[in-house]
Amino acid sequence: MSNSSAVVVEGKKRGIGRILRPIRGQLTAAALLSAVGAMLTLVPLAGFAHIATKITLDTAMGISLTGEIWRVVAISLGSLFAGVIMVSAGELVAHLADNRITYHLRQAVAQRLARVPLGWFTAQSSGDVKQAMQDDIAILHSLTAHFYTAVGRALGAICISVVYMFALDWRMAIATLLPFIGFILFLRRAMKTGDASMTALAARMGQINSATVEFIGGIAEVKAFGAAGRAHKGFHEAVDGFARAFVSATRPLVTSMAHAHAMVAPVTVLGVVLVFGVLFINLGWIEPLDILPFVLVAPSICAPLLLLHTLLHDLSGATDAAKRVLALMETPVLESVPSSQYQHPRSYDVRFNDVSYGYSDGHAVLSNISFTLKPGTVTAIVGASGAGKSTLARMLLRFFDPDEGHITLGGVDLRCIETEKLYRYIGFVLQEVQLIHASVRDNLALGCPSASQQEIENATRIANIHERILALPRGYDSVIGEDAQLSGGERQRLCIARAILLDPPVLVLDEATASADAGNELAIQKALSHFAEGRSLMVIAHRLDTIKHADRILVLEDGRIAEEGTHPQLLDLKGRYADLWLKGNYECCQSSTPLEGASC
Structure with missing residues (x-):
């Protein structure tokens, strides 16, 4: 085994050892019970051999051994029943341990994920998280509930059999074990052959995955331009290459494994016993x-x-499943002060003080950002794609914390505010619409469960979604994804209504109307302008005509504030904002439904 392979194996052992540490004693007890139980269930075989020998002696010598035979039968049956009971007890202990660790892991993972930065979820595939929380923990069930008891039974049966044969005759025992030694040698050869071929096979698998993704992703262009032959050719070459690599890898492996299994076939072992038995008799x-x-x-x-x-x-x-679960349990969490040091904001002004943030690869996203969101004002954040607008909004929501500097709400660092309380002070509507599989009413009242029906309807009227909800089969009782099939713009308006219902003093809108049509967008903008009165409002906008009435506009460029001011002031500067305005205004006028206020 190579050094790198040894490191991987050792890492797996440490991972699975840490996962199973709370139930290690129970699993050990289960394995021992199963091993002893398996030993006891094999006692009848020795009893049968003893009885056969005594019956032969009884017949040859005319001696009555009936009493001794019945004692052997009784001992054999007693051992068999005791063995079955012990094996069953081992299984029970293992399943109880499995239930305990499964409950512990799911609770620990849920508690951990409740403390990780919300930005972590945007960078992770929901399928990967689901695999670790559900599928991998289910895989661990086979390890905790069945693996240790099965190993115990197998080792117990093998050990008692070997000890018994050596106790009878060591020479015959060694001869009998020769097929098993051959099995181990062939198995080692098979493993070496398999390890040598896995690298090439993995490379071919990567090629076929890439070819598959390219083929499926470009299927529309392939059909449109009549290039099916070339596309199919690349895919077929990848498939054929994998097939050749698979045959090359498996042929020697299958041959070695066939030889290994032939060595320990019962007929092979029995043949060896008879051959050496006849030889030793002679x-x-x-x-x-x-x-x-x-x-x-x-x-x-x-x-x-x-x-x-x-x-x-x-x-x-x-072991791979255990590593993934362990990695999930070790996900970095947001820094927080002890609960005894939680503070309450004295007001609702938001301050960014020399905030900087960068990705783990060293790429800087924001650098020395400082500004204030004052109650009753609208602050718009604009800039080209990748300038850091959404990152800035998500930092206010504590999706992640600044690498340098700090953000305060009412003079209190966000780290010193309890997470649940923070999201009562700060509402948000993001580009990525998040609705749960529940009724429309439950989705709306997610942050305010005690809201009355009238309050819910008032919020949906402001968000211009009330009439659409009434048109659903069951109105507000319709379930998202079942009888409530909503468009992207309608789902986004539900999120806006949810934020309005929460009635937070600070509101963050990140392209909140991106999925709405022109008419609805204008209505929502007017509603939000009315709703924003008395609140600190941060608006992330791509279409500049939607934020030209903001109290202040910040222009981000390469993670820094390049310009700031009102719409007229920034136009007079004839700088970056003016360029963005001219470009955005031209694109708006070219659309079929230009917004009111565009200078076309």
Whole structure:
């Protein structure tokens, strides 16, 4: 094994060891119970051999051994029942341990995710999180509930069988174990062959994945331009290459594995026992009846040994799952002060003080940003794509914290405000619409569960979505995704109504009307202008005509504030904002439904 492989294996062991630490004692007890139980269930085999020997002696010598035979039968049956009980007890202990660790892991992961930055979720695939929380923990079930007891049974059966055979005759025991030694040698050869081929196979798999993504992603262009032949050719070449690599990798592996399994087939083991038995009888080392225990016991090792090999092979899947769960549990969380040091803001003005932020790869997104959101004013953030507008909004919402500087609400650092309280002070409507699988009413009242029906309807009227909700099959009781099929603009207006219902003193709108049509956008803008009275409002906008009446406009460029002022002031500067305005105004006039106020 290479050094890198050894590091990976050691890392897996540490990962799975940390996951299973709370139930390690229970799993050990379960494995021991299963091992002893498996040993006891094999006692009848030795009893059968003993009875056969005594019956032969009884017949040959005319001695009555009926009482002894019945004692052996009783001991064998007693051992069998005791073994079954112990194996069952081991399974019960393992399943109780599994239930305990599953509950612990799901609780720990949920508690951890409740404390991670909200920005982490935007960078993670929901499928990856679901896999770790649900699928990987389900995979660990097979490890905790079944793996240790199965290994215990297999090792117990193998150990008691080997000890029993050596106790009878060490020479015959060594001869009987020769097929199993051959199995291990062939297995090692198969593993080396497989390891040598995996790199090439993984590379081919990467090629076929890339070809598949390219083929599917470009299917429209392929059909439109009649290039199906070339597209199909690339895909077929990747598939054929993977097939050739797969055959090259599996042929020697299958051959070695076939030889290994042939070595421990019961008929092979039985043949070896008989051959060496006859040889030892001719040499005068053993009596003919002494072969019988080996004939009964040796083939019984085959199934546990193959089971042990399968279990150890499947362990890699469980260790990978454990690593993913552990990684999720170690996700960095937002810094927070102890609950005893939580503070309440004295007012609702928001200050950014020399805020800087960069990604983990060293790319700076924001640099030395300072400004204030005053109650009753609208501050618009504009700039080209990638300038840092949305990052700025998400920092106010504590999706992540600044690398340098700090943000305060009413003079209190956001880190010193309890998270649940923070989102009662700061409402938001983002580009990415987030609705839960529940009724429209429940979605609207998500941040304000005690809201009355009248309050909910007032909020939806402001957001210009009330009439659309009434048109749904069950009105406000319609369920999102079932009988409430809404367009992107309608879903966004629901989010706006939810923010209005929360009635926060600070409101963040990140392209909040991006999915609305021109008519609805104008209505929503007017409603939000009325709703914003007395509040600190931050608006992230791409279409500058929607924010030209803002009290202040900040122009971001390369993560810095390049210009600031009112709309007329910035136009007079004839700088970056003026360029953006001319470009945006031209695009608006070219559209089929230009907004009111555009200078076309």
